[in-house]
Amino acid sequence: MAVDIEDVFRAEYGRAVAVLIRLLGDIDLAEEAVQDAFTTAVRKWPETGVPPSPAGWIITTARNRAVDRLRRESTRDARHAEAAQLYAPDEPTEEGPVRDDRLRLIFTCCHPALATQAQVALTLRLLGGLSTPQIARAFLVPEPTMAQRLVRAKAKIRDARIPYRIPRDADLPDRVKGVLAVVYLVFNEGYGGREDLCAEALRLGRVLAELMPDEPEALGLLALMLLIESRGPARTAPDGDLIVLADQDRSRWDPALIAEGQSLVRRCLRLNRPGPYQIQAAINAVHSDAPSADATDWGQVLQLYDQLMALAPSPVVALNRAVAVAEVEGPEPALALVDTLDLHGYHAFHAVRADLLRRTGRATQAMEAYARAVALSENAAERAYLERRRQALAHTNS
Template sequence: MEAVFREEHGRLLAALVRRFGDLDLAEEVASEAVEAALARWPVEGVPPNPGGWLMTTARRRAVDRLRRDQVYAAKLALLQVDAVGGSPSGGGELPDERLELFFTCAHPALAAEDRGALTLRCLAGLSTPEVARAYLVPTATMAKRIVRAKQKIRDARIPFRVPTPDELPSRLPGVLQVLNSIFTEGYAAQRDDLAAEAIRLTRILRTLLPAQREVTGLLALMLLIHARRDARRGGLMLDEQDRTLWDAPMIAEGLTLVRAALTGGAGPFAVQAAIAALHDEAADVPTTDWPQVVALYDVLLALTPSPVVALNRAAAVAMRDGPAVGLALLDELATEPRLRGYHPLPAARADLLARLGRTTEAADSYREAIALAGTDPERAILTRRLEGLRTES
């Protein structure tokens, strides 16, 4: 039953929003339908079409509420919704209304910190406390964020619709970035449940937009990184991991998706997935195809010029050409304002300084990185490396 609710929640909520045009009403009656199912299904059995049962129950609850409430009653007349389930006038049918909800939750008019929260709340079906735990903030804080996002949607009259073909190229990257941010948050905090939820949502989006190669590229990237989760327990870095613990079927799926994403051109997520594929295919860190990794970072830097990409490229150059060359590139990035407070920069410097035998400087950089790190697993990794320096000295 839990699996059914998780699978059907986003579809149910999206269909209700599209039918009634009110996110709060849709959430309320969807929750009521789930509560009714929890009471009846254990006794009567799970119906042959669980999603249809939930939709019928939620729609009836919504129509009853609209009839009782004068404000909602006016909205009911406006939307021309009938008691037996007629659709709102206008607009063609879509294969899955969740696509509309993806683009509404990731609308550029919403604050960046609200987009991921709303996506998890509406599309993943997480409760507000669960979303709060995902972002490591108090439940009250997250509740305010979600309310603020809903008010913005209502006040700004953000439409529940899929962008037109002309709008899609400019809007899709925002949706992908929200999903990638959710996955990255889960990865950094070693929250496998959160990372897995991001993967599940990206699978849904790929089903809805199969021709969009960047959706395929993002899914490939997530799978190729998530495949290392068991070897990463305890905060092990790539060079410390037992690769026999990597998820071989997940890697195989990711490699297949990479090839599809790179066919006919490559976007940023497809290139990042190709880099992840080179790591997953290598027997160990020294035998990784570092020249090809650097070449792919050159492509990525041309597609999305960014100091973070330049930082990752510098680390790859250090593996190809030696730590001194990589350190020089990192030093060039030290004055970049967008990297101020970004702990991977001093962490990368510390690693290269340690390889060069400059342990005192390396220790200082590790301490700086520890102070800037945002999650306990990241701090644990850096602390262990700092303590390793002391042991060697």
């Protein structure tokens, strides 16, 4: 039963919070009400069974909890009226371009009054139910730092009285950068082991592409996610072991997702307004074109990473570019680039460095780097893969 409730939480938390925020206009109250509803479910469902509509039960219970709290905490007529409105049988339909509660929540959190990182962090919290440690890991910052950002973002919305409403058409372009960042981080978090978040990110990506068909970065993000998702069936062995890109059985890649993603990449090229998501999608399109790892056009991949570094430079992009450099110029130049990066708290940095050290014959240093990568990784399958690489190297050099 606990597993069933956890599945419902993962699938429905974001929608429930989005609905409650729309009804209440108060983020903290909405979050607390939904959390109370899930706590009640943990207590009641083992006895009564899972209801026919678990999501509806959670939303109704959360709404009732919120009504009780509003009535309990205030005697003012306005508060009673506010609580009574929650029972209104017929809500007026809001007009505007965004009619999806969860997407509307993202656009609300991506208000220009909030810093971009705060926009992304808050939406990950509200939409995906991610914990503060999970969000901190996504941003590569300490947990207390992320906790403070979340508190400040909520306070900003409250104190500035930022409304929870559907943005007008004119508001969409100014908010799209934060919205796309949110959707991609939701997808990445899901790709680490939560298929529900991957599915939600893809759903939101499709809605965004329909909402803004002439916004090339929205199309690029959808293409990027589709091309990454296409490799999902080949990413793990039957026993759950991780299989990296170079070792994957490409016959197991999803041809329909590849075709859709590549079609979007070509559409972006015709728009001729390149951006970071489009370039990342193009990189993944190059991989999807290659019938084998050895046939990959690494020269083209490196050129695309050069463009990405020019448009959106970051240490993580530089790390990924170094992987392409290793294939084109060799591991030594790549290792020299990696060693200039300040990513020592990022497991992938140590994993890439370990592989480059292995390829340059520095087995002892490579094993140390693999051990550091294992210690930092939060994903069990990834940790197991890295530990196997470390042990294989130790066996070869014993």
